[in-house]
Amino acid sequence: MQRLRMVVKAVLLPLAMVTAIAAGHAADVRPSVPYVPTPQAVVDRMLAMGRVTAQDYLIDLGSGDGRIVVTAAKKFGTRGFGVDLNPVRITEANDNARRNDVTDKVGFYQRDLFETDLSQATVITMYLLPRVNLALRPKLLELKPGTRLVSHDFDMGDWKADESLRMDAADKFSGAGGDSDVYLWIVPARIAGAWRVQLPVSGKSQTYEISFEQQYQQVSGAARVNSRMAKIEGAKLRGDELTFMFSAEVNGTMVKHEFSGRVSGNEMTGQVALSGSRMAARVEWTAERAARTAAIPPLAGERNVVY
Numbered sequence: 035m036q037r038l039r040m041v042v043k044a045v046l047l048p049l050a051m052v053t054a055i056a057a058g059h060a061a062d063v064r065p066s067v068p069y070v071p072t073p074q075a076v077v078d079r080m081l082a083m084g085r086v087t088a089q090d091y092l093i094d095l096g097s098g099d100g101r102i103v104v105t106a107a108k109k110f111g112t113r114g115f116g117v118d119l120n121p122v123r124i125t126e127a128n129d130n131a132r133r134n135d136v137t138d139k140v141g142f143y144q145r146d147l148f149e150t151d152l153s154q155a156t157v158i159t160m161y162l163l164p165r166v167n168l169a170l171r172p173k174l175l176e177l178k179p180g181t182r183l184v185s186h187d188f189d190m191g192d193w194k195a196d197e198s199l200r201m202d203a204a205d206k207f208s209g210a211g212g213d214s215d216v217y218l219w220i221v222p223a224r225i226a227g228a229w230r231v232q233l234p235v236s237g238k239s240q241t242y243e244i245s246f247e248q249q250y251q252q253v254s255g256a257a258r259v260n261s262r263m264a265k266i267e268g269a270k271l272r273g274d275e276l277t278f279m280f281s282a283e284v285n286g287t288m289v290k291h292e293f294s295g296r297v298s299g300n301e302m303t304g305q306v307a308l309s310g311s312r313m314a315a316r317v318e319w320t321a322e323r324a325a326r327t328a329a330i331p332p333l334a335g336e337r338n339v340v341y
């Protein structure tokens with residue numbers, strides 16, 4: 035049974051959904067014929083996983099009858115829009131919005147999703163195909179850090195999801211039933227490269243040099259403290275929120291540094307907990323991209339993998 039479901043998802047769905055798929059450019063994209071709607075229970079889970087609220091602006095890429103955008107508006111008061119290449123779907127979606135009395139919050143436009151300005155979005159939803167997701171990925175990674183991306187059934191290749199779940203979807207494929215995967219990614223801030231970090235330790239301002247390597251939301255790196263290298267441990271990047279730690283010798287004793295903070299373009303700010311045999315303190319820290327101040331020579335083995 036499980037095997038049968040996998041076959042349905044892997045073969046029949048792509049065939050039914052899109053006759054020709056994007057190869058990275060809008061000119062290669064043709065409308066999908068016919069379309070496959072996301073079951074309502076899956077729509078609800080997608081919106082829950084995306085933590086959609088009234089403060090969000092949601093864009094559904096390939097919006098079909100508009101059910102994702104309309105559900106978000108009706109349930110949470112979310113504003114947003116959907117785009118679809120098929121004019122019949124746009125008419126259905128506008129009717130759907132009218133029936134549910136949410137035309138003041140949402141709109142639907144006949145437009146190629148690759149030609150759509152996504153900069154307003156705080157949440158993007160999609161039920162497309164693996165190759166379409168991959169073609170879209172560079173554009174999605176350019177979005178504001180913290181933007182949530184929720185996809186029905188298809189992942190983003192080596193950009194691993196921050197969260198995922200599998201659920202039964204009894205009314206999928208016009209009632210034939212099946213299971214659905216739901217994936218969430220949070221667009222990560224770009225932090226790869228060298229940073230100059232400043233913090234007060236025992237009343238004296240200290241400057242550390244930190245170099246981050248990054249692949250999507252996976253981060254590693256090293257810090258240079260008083261000419262000694264320290265490996266960064268436990269780094270986590272969720273949108274623009276960054277935490278990491280290292281232990282380094284300061285004034286003759288080992289001090290554990292536990293950083294938490296926010297990335298904003300070429301700056302970071304936050305708090306660091308310092309602990310050692312002679313010290314326990316919590317202080318503010320700031321960081322600037324090194325390139326904006328003075329060139330910091332690359333740390334040994336530095337490699338700045340971005341995307």
Ligand SMILES: C[S@@+](CC[C@H](N)C(=O)[O-])C[C@H]1O[C@@H](n2cnc3c(N)ncnc32)[C@H](O)[C@@H]1O
Nearest residue numbers: 066069070071072096097098118119146147161
């Ligand atoms: C599987 S349906 C999903 C519909 C809806 N998002 C949902 O989850 O119920 C995919 C939709 O994407 C639309 N579509 C496919 N390629 C597109 C493109 N390049 N630009 C805009 N819409 C597209 C199709 O017309 C179809 O309605």
